[in-house]
Amino acid sequence: MARGTEADEAADAYERHLAARERDRRRAQGSFYTPAELVGWVLDRALPTTGTVLDPACGTGHFLVAAARRLGVRAVHGSDLDIDAVRIARQRLHELDPSVPMATIAQQVVVADGLVAWEGRTFDAVVGNPPFLGQLRRRSAGQSEEHRRGLGAYTDTSAVFLRRALDLVVPGGVVALVQPISVLAARDAGPVRTAVAERGAVTDFWCTDRPVFDGTPVLTCVPVVRAGATPATDPDSWGALAAPGFGIPAVTLPGDTGTVGDLATCTADFRDQYYGLAPFVRDGLPGGTPLVTTGLIDPAESRWGSAPTRFARQQYDAPSVDLAALRADGALAGWATARLVPKLLVAGQGRVIEAVADEAGAWLPSVPVVSVVPHNRADLWPLLAVLLAPPVVAHAATRYLGTGLTPGSVKVSARQLAALPLPADGGAWDEGARLAEAAQRADATARTAYLGELAGVMTAAYGLPADHETAQWWRGRQQRPPGA
Structure with a gap:
């Protein structure tokens, strides 16, 4: 009828x-x-x-x-x-x-x-x-x-x-x-x-x-x-x-190679740090400590100082923390000391897992950035290669689909980052770590080339062919959209 x-x-x-x-x-x-x-x-x-x-x-x-x-x-x-x-x-x-x-x-x-x-x-x-x-x-x-x-x-x-x-x-x-x-x-x-x-x-x-x-x-x-x-x-x-x-490619990752949590401590901050920092943030403060927000993190790149961002409902060109004043206040002094160590900073969510190395331990994270602190400083670049690895990103995008704010975005918590598996091929992983470091130290043009090469190497590190569709999927997604 x-x-x-x-x-x-x-x-x-x-x-x-x-x-x-x-x-x-x-x-x-x-x-x-x-x-x-x-x-x-x-x-x-x-x-x-x-x-x-x-x-x-x-x-x-x-x-x-x-x-x-x-x-x-x-x-x-x-x-x-x-x-x-x-x-x-x-x-x-x-x-x-x-x-x-x-x-x-x-x-x-x-x-x-x-x-x-x-x-x-x-x-x-x-x-x-x-x-x-x-x-x-x-x-x-x-x-x-x-x-x-x-x-x-x-x-x-x-x-x-x-x-x-x-x-x-x-x-x-x-x-x-x-x-x-x-x-x-x-x-x-x-x-x-x-x-x-x-x-x-x-x-x-x-x-x-x-x-x-x-x-x-x-x-x-x-x-x-x-x-x-x-x-x-x-x-x-x-x-x-x-x-x-x-459009997320299917991957099967090794289950007996260890996890990121075996090599690092993954920590998320919360509202106490978010609101507690606000009185100490200035724009372009000489000698200030860079405050890195999630929007400033790209794969192997921090855009602090080269792109505007928002923190606590205000826009900044280069948000900096008055560390002396913060330590004198005392409330967040211990937190700042714990964060000012060599680490990776991971964006709250993005088209891929967006992570950058703070080799000198000179940056403070803004909520909801996750800090990944290696137990051994030598693991900094290998861990960055893991977080940028296309199979790992496809795995996270699949497992946590629907938790992000935008369709298909990859949102991974501190606990979930710690559970991500490590690669099985140690030789390819070493090469991936070298490429991750080279990408972060390079200019924009060279970084794109290094990241493209890293995609194939780290795909192979997880037991897939270097030209697997996962690598191409990741290359397409990690490119920042025009105007972003």
């Missing part, structure tokens, strides 16, 4: 009303309505030939109506906190099959919190597009708190729905809920990924590198989970499911 009933038109009008008149409320509730093409993709993979289906956050009923056209109105169930949306969803289902009494539909589609509304019930499929909303701004409380236990403070509500759906599906049934792409690697979504691995397996996957929901830039994905299936994907490696859609 084609769309075009009065209730369908009411649904369209209601969503236009939300978009035009209540965009702020819509954002506050985390509600964004699903394109028909995506609804079809989900139902093609989730619906049984016969059986029941639940959308626990059904809105105006896009998933319910599409499912009812395949299974019948009596097979679909839904819930939502939006009274007007539920009313429209019920009317659409009644117009689809007037033989089903409205009273029956009202029992199937209810105004309720979908996290608690279906206690004791199970369905053959649980589908939908639950609200995207961090737990600190949650849309419901009370009983639903039970379903948030064991999750981090920033676990998105959509991921809470995903974990809850595992309790609402029969053995062998399917869960397919739209999720923000951060579910792939976000730390606070870890317990949800683990729950999926314990209860079933991701058997199909959809993602996009562009926003598809009107009114939000959030990138989304749909893991299709079959309850009882044997997991084929490590719950900490969901990023591999989406990597092809972002």
Whole structure:
């Protein structure tokens, strides 16, 4: 049956009303309505030939109506906190099959919190597009708190729905809920990924590198989970499911060669250092200590003094710390001493892992720059070669996909940097270290050539051919976009 009933038109009008008149409320509730093409993709993979289906956050009923056209109105169930949306969803289902009494539909589609509304019930499929909303701004409380236990403070509500759906599906049934792409690697979504691995397996996957929901830039994905299936994907490696859609090449790295953490201490600073430094930062202070922000770090290059940057909401041409005044103040004196040692500084995120060596130990890092301090000073350049190695970058881009602020950006924490594997080919690694040092000491033109050569050498150091697609991918991404 084609769309075009009065209730369908009411649904369209209601969503236009939300978009035009209540965009702020819509954002506050985390509600964004699903394109028909995506609804079809989900139902093609989730619906049984016969059986029941639940959308626990059904809105105006896009998933319910599409499912009812395949299974019948009596097979679909839904819930939502939006009274007007539920009313429209019920009317659409009644117009689809007037033989089903409205009273029956009202029992199937209810105004309720979908996290608690279906206690004791199970369905053959649980589908939908639950609200995207961090737990600190949650849309419901009370009983639903039970379903948030064991999750981090920033676990998105959509991921809470995903974990809850595992309790609402029969053995062998399917869960397919739209999720923000951060579910792939976000730390606070870890317990949800683990729950999926314990209860079933991701058997199909959809993602996009562009926003598809009107009114939000959030990138989304749909893991299709079959309850009882044997997991084929490590719950900490969901990023591999989406990597092809972002053009990230697949790599397998050695697992028994040691890690960056064996050779160095990786440390991130926090708000105390960020705000504590602010009173002591000057622009171009003679004799001052350079403050290196994440935007000033490129592969084997610090742009301090040659490019403007922002710190503490102010723009600087050459931000410098009055070290004498900072030490006299005392609060950050110990911190500054610990940071003013030979180290690598790693940008908070970038198109690749962006790292530069502070050979003299003369720079201070600005949050969220990560400091990598080698246990042995001789490992400074070898460690820089590791962080610039294309296979390592592809590995990090895949494993932590979705945690950055921009699509496909590589964001790696101090803990994650410490876990990055070392290369197996020591000879190639030595050559990579030589090239990393040469690149940092070179001018811009020569640096590009050295980095291009380093890409092939360090790809080989990880057991891949020097001309592997990973090396070319890295060369393309490490180039700074024009005007950046």
